[in-house]
Amino acid sequence: MTTDPAIRVEGIEKSFGDLHVLRGVDFEVRAGSIFALLGSNGAGKTTLIRILSTLLKADAGTATVYGFDLAAHPDDVRESISLTGQFAAVDEVLTGRENLVLIARLRHLKHPGEVADDLLARFSLTDAGNRRVSTYSGGMRRRLDIAMSLIGNPPIIFLDEPTAGLDPQSRIDVWQTIRQLAGRGTTVLLTTQHLDEAEQLADRIAILHQGTIIQNGTLAELKQLLPPAKVEYIEKQPSLEDIFLALVGSTGGTGTAHDQGGDRTVPAGKESQ
Numbered sequence: 017m018t019t020d021p022a023i024r025v026e027g028i029e030k031s032f033g034d035l036h037v038l039r040g041v042d043f044e045v046r047a048g049s050i051f052a053l054l055g056s057n058g059a060g061k062t063t064l065i066r067i068l069s070t071l072l073k074a075d076a077g078t079a080t081v082y083g084f085d086l087a088a089h090p091d092d093v094r095e096s097i098s099l100t101g102q103f104a105a106v107d108e109v110l111t112g113r114e115n116l117v118l119i120a121r122l123r124h125l126k127h128p129g130e131v132a133d134d135l136l137a138r139f140s141l142t143d144a145g146n147r148r149v150s151t152y153s154g155g156m157r158r159r160l161d162i163a164m165s166l167i168g169n170p171p172i173i174f175l176d177e178p179t180a181g182l183d184p185q186s187r188i189d190v191w192q193t194i195r196q197l198a199g200r201g202t203t204v205l206l207t208t209q210h211l212d213e214a215e216q217l218a219d220r221i222a223i224l225h226q227g228t229i230i231q232n233g234t235l236a237e238l239k240q241l242l243p244p245a246k247v248e249y250i251e252k253q254p255s256l257e258d259i260f261l262a263l264v265g266s267t268g269g270t271g272t273a274h275d276q277g278g279d280r281t282v283p284a285g286k287e288s289q
C-alpha cells in the first residue's frame with residue numbers, strides 16, 4: 017500500500033503573453049513532509065504557488081492538492097490549504113491580534129479571541145499583540161503573516177519565500193516554526209532562493225529552472241550528483257552568522273545565549289557539529 021501524495025503536479029504549463037514561464041512541471045509532495053522549490057528570480061516559483069492555491073489558472077497540465085483536482089474542485093482545494101505570500105498580507109491599520117481575530121472569524125472558528133492569543137504566544141508576539149502592525153518590524157510582520165495562515169489548521173501550507181528580508185535570528189525562528197508544523201503532520205511546500213534554507217529544512221528539494229524541474233531529490237541524493245569533495249584539513253572558522261548570533265544573543269531580546277536555539281551560538285574556535 018502506498019499513501020497518496022499530498023500534492024501531485026503533472027505537466028503544468030503557464031505563459032504570460034510570449035513568456036513561457038512553466039513548460040511542463042511535474043513533482044509530488046509526500047504528506048507531512050517539507051518540500052522546497054528552489055529557483056532563481058523569475059524562475060516561476062510564485063507562479064506555480066499561485067496556480068496550486070487556485071489564484072491563477074494553468075494553461076495545461078493537472079494537479080491534485082489533498083486529493084482534490086485543482087480544476088474540478090477548486091473550493092475543496094481552498095479549504096485544504098493556506099498561503100503565505102511573498103509579500104506579507106497583514107493589515108497595517110489593525111493590531112496583530114485584530115488581524116488574527118479577523119481571519120479566525122472569516123474561517124468561522126468558535127473562539128476567535130482564544131485562537132488569536134494562542135498564536136500570538138506561539139510566535140512570541142504577545143507583547144506586541146495590541147499594537148498596530150504598522151509599528152512592527154519586518155520579522156514581526158512575517159511571523160504574524162505565518163501565524164495568520166495557520167488559523168483553522170489547514171493540512172497543507174504554501175510558503176512563498178518565508179524568510180525573505182529577515183535577520184538571521186528571525187530566520188531561525190521561522191525555520192523552527194516550519195519544522196514544528198511538519199512535525200505535527202502538516203505538509204509544507206515552500207519556495208526559496210536560499211540554498212541553506214532548503215538544506216536546513218527540506219525533506220526533498222526540487223530545482224525549477226527554465227520552466228521545468230531539472231532535479232528533484234533528498235539533499236543526500238542531490239549531493240551525489242557532484243563528485244565527492246576533496247578532503248582538506250582546515251581550522252573551522254565561525255561563519256558570519258555564528259558571529260552575528262553570538263554577539264546579539266540567540267533569544268531575540270533577552271540577550272542571553274544559552275536557552276533554546278542557543279546551540280548555534282558557538283564561541284569562535286569551538287566546533288559546532
Ligand SMILES: Nc1ncnc2c1ncn2[C@@H]1O[C@H](COP(=O)(O)OP(=O)(O)OP(=O)(O)O)[C@@H](O)[C@H]1O
Nearest residue numbers: 032037055056057058059060061062063064102209
Ligand atoms: N501576471 C503576470 N503578468 C506577466 N508576467 C508575469 C506575471 N506574473 C509573473 N510574470 C513573469 O513570470 C516570470 C516568473 O515570475 P514568478 O514571480 O513566478 O518568479 P519567481 O520564481 O517567483 O521569482 P522571484 O524569486 O523573484 O520571486 C517572471 O518573468 C515574471 O515577470
Ligand SMILES: [Mg+2]
Nearest residue numbers: 061062063102
Ligand atoms: Mg516569487
